[in-house]
Amino acid sequence: MIDKKTIEHIAKLARLEITEAEANEYSQQLGKALSHFEQISKINTEGIEPLVTPTEIEEFWREDIAKQEFSPEDMTANAPSKAGNLFKVPPVV
Amino acid sequence: MELINASIIEIAEAVKTKKASAKEVATFFMKRAENLNPKLNAYTSFNKQAIQDAEAIDARIAKGEDVGVMAGVPFGIKEMFCTKGITTNAGSKILQNFVPPYDATVVARLKKAGIVITGKLNQDEFAMGSSNETSFFGATKNPWNLECVPGGSSGGSAAAQAARMCAGTLGTDTGGSIRQPASFCGIVGVKPTYGRVSRYGIIAYASSLDQAGPMVSTVKDAALTLEVISGHDERDSTTSQRKVPTYSKDLSTNVKGMKIGLIKEYMHGGLHADVQKTVDQAISTLKSMGAEFVEVSVPMTEFAVPVYYLVAASEASSNLARYDGVKYGYRAEFANLSAVDLEDFYGKTRGEGFGKEVKRRIMLGTYCLSSGYYDAYYNKAGQVRRLIMNQYRDAFKKCDVILSPVTTSPAFKIGERVSDPLTMYLNDIFTTSTNLAGLPGMSVPFGMSADGLPIGVQLTGAHFDEQKMLNVGCALEGASSVKGKTPNV
Secondary structure (H helix, E strand, O other): OOOHHHHHHHHHHOOOOOOHHHHHHHHHHHHHHHHHHHHHHHOOOOOOOOOOOOOOOOOOOOOOOOOOOOOHHHHHOOOOOEEOOEEOOOOOO | OOHHHOOHHHHHHHHHOOOOOHHHHHHHHHHHHHHHHHHHOOEEEEOOOHHHHHHHHHHHHHOOOOOOOOOOOEEEEEOOEOEOOEOOOOOOHHHOOOOOOOOOHHHHHHHHOOOEEEEEEOOOHHHOOOOOOOOOOOOOOEOOEOOEOOOOOOHHHHHHHHOOOOOEEEEEEOOOOOHHHHHHHOOEEEEOOOOOEOOOOEOOOOOOOOEEEEEEOOHHHHHHHHHHHEOOEOOEOOOOOOOOOOOOOOOOOOOOOOEEEEEHHHOOOOOOHHHHHHHHHHHHHHHHOOOEEEEEOOHHHHHHHHHHHHHHHHHHHHHHHHOOOOOOOOOOOOOOHHHOOHHHHHHHHHHHHOOHHHHHHHHHHHHHHOOOOOHHHHHHHHHHHHHHHHHHHHHHHHOOEEEEEOOOOOOOEOOOOOOOHHHHHHHHHHOHHHHHHOOOEEEEEEEEOOOOOEEEEEEEEOOOOHHHHHHHHHHHHHOOOOOOOOOOO
């Protein structure tokens, strides 16, 4: 079990508003999952480089040319709220 | 040609030689899809332009144009893939009304080869699930038994293909999401080598594990589809620049002298009797065809599920940070936007927009990446991941292809496992290590359970060696008990 204070801290980091009931549920479920996952701690991994991309990434170069594939209208078409071609957001400064 | 059982290759041939028009093919499959969908919930939306798109193919053929190797083939596309002008929602409320301005590279390549999009297919929300029960748009039913799950996350694709609501489908696989539903629904599903297929325009779940692949009715169709979608894409720097083999042309059922590996650590029982029987029969079938079996050892696969969930959840928590209610997707309602605190704006939007399982994985991933835990979880998981890959590489020095079960049991009942996340996660025991190691894998339908459910066999190949895996699949397909059987829907 993960304590509720930690769950609330993690939810804040993840920008997720969660209910009291969800916090209780996650504290149980995540605690259970993590205690199962902790079995990997016993594996000796000294000096092993973590693997991120499982196949080789070959170098690939292209000219740095700006493309005009989309119009501002295309790019703002899905906005939940906008003014002209600008996204409407709460005050950020 | 009976359309209901026709392969992709047969349909394309008929359309190109004008034995059938793309329009009549599209009309047949659209009608069948619309009729069956209330029962199965495999489609989330239909392409309203499908018949016009088919007419356009016919018009081009009439003009003598080469319309591609998949001329007029009706294809269903999982909700994970961006489709220009067609809603793409990833099975989530947060993307409910999202209409992409562009096609995913794989969709663009299929269109260039001549497909007609029938519609979008249901899936677990953001591909996080093994049963299709986490979709915001409701669970999909298994056409072989409506009380069972079709598997997941590409459950809509598997159900639609098995019920022949299209002639081919495309799925994505992060930890088994193509192979497991393919097994549960009795179709062929292929997850290519990581880097074989472009991820551009596929909604990201866990970028170092995600791959797209065909979910179709025959191994030859899978080979052809893979050929069409594979190859370098300048928009995805993780795609390989290796030449794409002509998989469908080189397909062979000759497995004589081929070395097939059995993973020692997978042999300690615990399988459902019908799954065990299916695997045993696959082994004896291949032996009778002249294949040799060797024992290989990948001891670290024991840790595949923990490593997979730690890596996938961490990557997901970062990937899904983009859903902020600003540029696209769902935004919570606020009476007076100028009085809203930014943190509350994000929190409420994301809290309301994501479903339970997605939130659970974002929380898990955020925890693993947070200060003080990063080394113990994310970093450690990455190290074990390398050990898993190294052990697979050693195993492939001794064999050409590895054979294993796809899952421990046939399709389970809807609602049976949804309440316990950890039990659900442990479903993925045989599929996740393939993604962690970046290997190609596939499920071929081979056995039938006593209850009349299809069961697949999993084949895994070495990096970029899809051909040998497809060949073994093709050999098994000919002796499959699922062959000629169709779900009664």
